[in-house]
Amino acid sequence: MDLSSIEIFLAVASDRSVTKAAxxxxxxPSNVTTRIQQLEEDLGACLFxxxxxxxxxxxxxxxxxxxxxxxxxxxxxxxxxxxxxxPSGTLRVGTMESTAASRLPAPLTQFNQMWPDVxxxxxxxxxxxxxxxxxxxxxxxALIARPPKTMREEDLDFDAELKAxxxxxxxxxxxxxxxxxxxxxxxxxxxxxxxxxxxxxPGCTYRRIAENWARxxxxxxxxxxxxxxxxxxxxATGNTAGVMPRSVLDxxxxxxxxxxxxxxxxxxxxxxxxxxxxxxFSAFHEVLGATKGRDVxxxxx
Amino acid sequence: MDLSSIEIFLAVASDRSVTKAAxxxxxxPSNVTTRIQQLEEDLGACLFxxxxxxxxxxxxxxxxxxxxxxxxxxxxxxxxxxxxxxPSGTLRVGTMESTAASRLPAPLTQFNQMWPDVxxxxxxxxxxxxxxxxxxxxxxxALIARPPKTMREEDLDFDAELKAxxxxxxxxxxxxxxxxxxxxxxxxxxxxxxxxxxxxxPGCTYRRIAENWARxxxxxxxxxxxxxxxxxxxxATGNTAGVMPRSVLDxxxxxxxxxxxxxxxxxxxxxxxxxxxxxxFSAFHEVLGATKGRDVxxxxx
DNA sequence: GCTTTAATTCTGGAAAAGAGATTTTCATTG
DNA sequence: CAATGAAAATCTCTTTTCCAGAATTAAAGC
Numbered sequence: 001m002d003l004s005s006i007e008i009f010l011a012v013a014s015d016r017s018v019t020k021a022a023x024x025x026x027x028x029p030s031n032v033t034t035r036i037q038q039l040e041e042d043l044g045a046c047l048f049x050x051x052x053x054x055x056x057x058x059x060x061x062x063x064x065x066x067x068x069x070x071x072x073x074x075x076x077x078x079x080x081x082x083x084x085x086x087p088s089g090t091l092r093v094g095t096m097e098s099t100a101a102s103r104l105p106a107p108l109t110q111f112n113q114m115w116p117d118v119x120x121x122x123x124x125x126x127x128x129x130x131x132x133x134x135x136x137x138x139x140x141x142a143l144i145a146r147p148p149k150t151m152r153e154e155d156l157d158f159d160a161e162l163k164a165x166x167x168x169x170x171x172x173x174x175x176x177x178x179x180x181x182x183x184x185x186x187x188x189x190x191x192x193x194x195x196x197x198x199x200x201x202p203g204c205t206y207r208r209i210a211e212n213w214a215r216x217x218x219x220x221x222x223x224x225x226x227x228x229x230x231x232x233x234x235x236a237t238g239n240t241a242g243v244m245p246r247s248v249l250d251x252x253x254x255x256x257x258x259x260x261x262x263x264x265x266x267x268x269x270x271x272x273x274x275x276x277x278x279x280x281f282s283a284f285h286e287v288l289g290a291t292k293g294r295d296v297x298x299x300x301x
Numbered sequence: 302m303d304l305s306s307i308e309i310f311l312a313v314a315s316d317r318s319v320t321k322a323a324x325x326x327x328x329x330p331s332n333v334t335t336r337i338q339q340l341e342e343d344l345g346a347c348l349f350x351x352x353x354x355x356x357x358x359x360x361x362x363x364x365x366x367x368x369x370x371x372x373x374x375x376x377x378x379x380x381x382x383x384x385x386x387x388p389s390g391t392l393r394v395g396t397m398e399s400t401a402a403s404r405l406p407a408p409l410t411q412f413n414q415m416w417p418d419v420x421x422x423x424x425x426x427x428x429x430x431x432x433x434x435x436x437x438x439x440x441x442x443a444l445i446a447r448p449p450k451t452m453r454e455e456d457l458d459f460d461a462e463l464k465a466x467x468x469x470x471x472x473x474x475x476x477x478x479x480x481x482x483x484x485x486x487x488x489x490x491x492x493x494x495x496x497x498x499x500x501x502x503p504g505c506t507y508r509r510i511a512e513n514w515a516r517x518x519x520x521x522x523x524x525x526x527x528x529x530x531x532x533x534x535x536x537a538t539g540n541t542a543g544v545m546p547r548s549v550l551d552x553x554x555x556x557x558x559x560x561x562x563x564x565x566x567x568x569x570x571x572x573x574x575x576x577x578x579x580x581x582f583s584a585f586h587e588v589l590g591a592t593k594g595r596d597v598x599x600x601x602x
Numbered sequence: 603g604c605t606t607t608a609a610t611t612c613t614g615g616a617a618a619a620g621a622g623a624t625t626t627t628c629a630t631t632g
Numbered sequence: 633c634a635a636t637g638a639a640a641a642t643c644t645c646t647t648t649t650c651c652a653g654a655a656t657t658a659a660a661g662c
Contacts, residue, residue: 001376002303018609028652033610035650044583045383052659053608060383067379074375075302078368082346082361282345319640329621334641336619353628354639 001042003075006068008035009047013065016055023172023265076290080114080283087280088117094130094142095122097200097228099268102247103171104143107291111284118280126203131161134271140281141272143170145205148266151212162271170288171268173245175206177213178231179259180238186261190217192241197222198234199243206266210243213263228252302343304376307369309336310348314366317356324473324566377591381415381584388581389418395431395443396423398501398529400569403548404472405444408592412585419581427504432462435572441582442573444471446506449567452513463572471589472569474546476507478514479532480560481539487562491518493542498523499535500544507567511544514564529553 011021012032022029040047047061057065095104100122112120123133127144134142146169152159179186183193197220199207207222214220223240225231231242232252245266249258270288272281312322313333323330341348348362358366396405401423413421424434428445435443447470453460480487484494498521500508508523515521524541526532532543533553546567550559571589573582 001380002305004303019607029609030611030653031651037610043380043383045385047383050609055609060385064379064383067375067382071372071375071379074368074372078365078372079302079344081368082344082348082365084346084361320638330640331622331642332620338641351640356640 001039003072005035005039006071008032009039009064010068010072012036012048012055013057013061013068018055026169026172072290076110076287077114079286079290083279083283085279086117087115087278087283089278089280090119090121091278091280091284092121092123092139092141093284094125094133094139094144096127096130096143096145096204096268097124098173098206098245098248099143099171100124101228102245102251103268107287110291111287114287115280115283118283126201127205128158128203131158131165131271134165134273135161137273140276140278141270141284144269144271145173146267146269147205148209148264151205151208164274165271166274167269167271169267170270171247173247173266173268175209175243175245175263175266176249177210177261177263178235178242178244178249179261180235180240181258182238183241183259185259188217189214189220192218192220194220194241195239196220196241197243198225198231198240199223200225200228200231206243206245209263209266302340304373306336306340307372309333310340310365311369311373313337313349313356314358314362314369319356327470327473373591377411377588378415380587380591384580384584386580387418388416388579388584390579390581391420391422392579392581392585393422393424393440393442394585395426395434395440395445397428397431397444397446397505397507397569398425399474399507399546399549400444400472401425402529403546403552404569408588411592412588415588416581416584419584427502428506429459429504432459432466432572435466435574436462438574441579442571442585445570445572446474447568447570448506449510449565452506452509465575466572467575468570468572470568471571472548474548474567474569476510476544476546476564476567477550478511478562478564479536479543479545479550480562481536481541482559483539484542484560486560489518490515493519493521495521495542496540497521497542498544499526499532499541500524501526501529501532507544507546510564510567 008021008025008027011024012018015021015024018029018032018036022032025032036047043060043064045060045064046058047064048055049058108120108122111118123130123139125133127147130139130142130144133139146162146167147155147158152162177186180194184191186192192214197207197210197214199210199222201207201224211222223234225234228244228248229252231244232254234240235242235258243263246260249260270285309322309326309328312325313319316322316325319330319333319337323333326333337348344361344365346361346365347359348365349356350359409421409423412419424431424440426434428448431440431443431445434440447463447468448456448459453463478487481495485492487493493515498508498511498515500511500523502508502525512523524535526535529545529549530553532545533555535541536543536559544564547561550561571586
């Protein structure tokens with residue numbers, strides 16, 4: 001029983017899907033299947049019941065889930081406990097609006113409990129600006145969206161900035177176009193029946209991905225909003241299509257099932273300067289790494 | 302950080318020696334060294350201070366030790382919790398006198414706490430008899446000494462019986478000849494200056510190993526004793542040499558440092574019938590496996 | 603009934619682990 | 633103080649395990 005198997009198990013348990021879990025932990029589905037089977041054999045118990053293509057936890061799986069969370073939490077605590085110098089001071093973290101909303105609450109809470117001496121400064125912004133701020137030492141690290149390859153080739157400046165930084169994938173977002181209710185299903189941007197795209201500020205990578213996609217067939221104006229809540233409200237009025245990752249949409253229990261279109265997966269990167277590694281940053285890095293594949297519901301230690 | 306690294310760490314921490322730990326966990330010393338170094342790099346902290354050839358835990362090592370014990374205990378608990386059917390009924394365990402004295406107290410206590418519904422019957426005896434009893438279904442399993450290859454070739458009956466059973470190494474004992482105080486150091490049986498060997502019953506594998514060793518040069522009579530305490534008392538009288546594993550000798554805080562001679566390592570096997578696997582046995586098997594490399598002091602969970 | 607999507611199985615290549623030999627280091631001893 | 637012995641570390645080679653991608657199978661949706 002090794003801890004990486006448990007991380008994989010947690011991802012499958014929380015997503016109830018091998019494919020999604022594989023993305024979450026950055027592996028290939030066949031590998032996830034194998035590791036789960038190994039774990040089951042090792043424990044001598046069936047953890048999931050495979051009725052059709054759904055993976056649902058069995059009774060034993062549920063009890064193991066509790067232990068799995070405790071084990072991960074304990075392992076993380078052990079790591080932090082042996083840290084030679086306890087982190088303190090200030091840590092300046094930049095993040096996209098979406099990541100702050102959907103991914104950070106759990107790890108930030110945990111980090112804050114573990115290291116109350118660190119004062120954590122959170123800055124929200126667009127990926128480009130955040131990357132620049134990290135380079136300029138205005139931020140210690142940032143969570144930004146990795147632009148797809150075609151976009152990187154168009155924006156060599158940004159690409160060069162990224163290359164100057166250390167980076168690491170921590171989440172994978174499923175970027176969506178959110179359509180007004182009643183809008184017919186779409187296969188491409190040409191099928192859009194709205195007057196505009198609703199997105200955040202111009203530097204936002206998600207916005208630029210959506211604009212690139214829309215540009216291929218039609219030429220829609222983009223209306224700028226201050227928050228994802230504002231975007232969704234706009235979409236509800238019926239004449240605009242919103243841009244946001246699925247994880248954010250999932251947070252806002254929307255009354256009816258919304259029509260969405262997938263723009264594909266977009267990686268969220270943790271970027272930081274190559275040279276400097278303040279103690280508070282490595283602690284943050286570690287907490288983020290330990291939390292990434294896991295359920296938002298944290299285990300009672 | 303995987304649990305096998307932690308098992309290795311616990312062994313090194315408890316033995317304060319790479320070589321001994323390697324024997325305890327059934328690996329080669331170079332491997333233990335590497336795994337400890339990996340663990341240290343992974344944690345970003347020094348766990349041991351290598352002053353000379355002693356491995357002493359550092360401050361960080363001490364704090365990690367506590368977590369390591371908790372992690373192992375939690376992992377074991379998780380295993381047991383997902384066991385589909387809670388074990389109950391009776392489990393008949395055979396064991397050598399020496400194993401019962403030095404190795405079993407910790408796992409038996411743990412097993413008893415975990416599965417109070419299982420009534421555990423412990424039978425003491427010589428390896429040969431125990432193996433036979435397992436075959437005859439008088440016992441569910443037994444802890445016996447594996448005779449060295451030369452002895453197995455002389456005793457084909459016993460060898461055949463062993464082959465009919467499932468077996469697994471759980472401990473490695475350092476078999477000793479214990480000499481009276483004042484006896485000169487010996488290099489072989491020819492240097493013995495005593496009138497007899499003190500051992501347990503004739504079927505005892507340790508006794509037979511010692512007799513084989515003594516036979517090569519001299520021909521000493523063996524006097525039979527009922528317990529290791531009796532053997533040690535006999536040795537103290539001055540005219541006999543005792544046979545016992547180091548782990549047993551270590552238990553009996555003897556007034557003065559005794560003169561000993563090593564007869565070499567002898568594996569302790571857990572043997573059981575190939576076919577039948579009562580639930581209580583697999584639980585016992587698991588507890589034994591989890592405890593084998595560890596310190597006797599159990600962790601508070 | 604065909605298409606789509608998800609899980610599993612299979613297979614080849616890459617990475618990691620383990621064993622044994624060698625070297626280094628330190629304590630012990632003559 | 634040099635020689636010896638024992639224990640840890642290093643190195644190299646073999647074996648095992650792990651992982652990605654392709655092929656396969658099975659179920660759900662249209």
